[in-house]
Amino acid sequence: RKEVEQDPGPFNVPEGATVAFNCTYSNSASQSFFWYRQDCRKEPKLLMSVYSSGNEDGRFTAQLNRASQYISLLIRDSKLSDSATYLCVVNDYNKLIFGAGTRLAVHP
């Protein structure tokens, strides 16, 4: 079993749609969680940290369920510029463990 698992997609959605990505992780002792965004042939960039209480940043909402070892990302009112790969990331004793990513394509 992979340490961090994500649906690879692609998710093809129209502009304005709401889309949700899910991720599960295997190490129950993990303490920090993140979503990174990666554009084609670019480096990963931090989208948001994920807290137990859930957190929101504009159109993006992240949730963490420690009991189920499950992380989610919700994107509302999708924009063309949201097209990218979204990486679910767990901090495992100072090193980041990445999922393989979920591809999102937003079309007009």
Place this chain on the structure above:
Amino acid sequence: DTGVSQNPRHKITKRGQNVTFRCDPISEHNRLYWYRQTLGQGPEFLTYFQNEAQLEKSRLLSDRFSAERPKGSFSTLEIQRTEQGDSAMYLCASSFHPEPDQETQYFGPGTRLLVL
């Protein structure tokens, strides 16, 4: 630009040659990480430093790989006797430790290696 920088951005080499990559972290960051990313996968951890001390190495880091951070600032990653399987994007990241909130790693643009 005060972000993480990496050089070169691209490297094409023949199998069996040695290559060296450089990473300059964000100036106040004391931790520096190396990751490798292949097509369709997320980045995989290779090694990390706190200041000049190398604190952890992944099993992915074979004895052909060596990383240094001699003065606690920039770092180099050397691959000896390159193999075609070494073709990948090599990413460097840095962070400040300890961080009162969740410690965040910031990535450089990567060095894309192609071994022919």
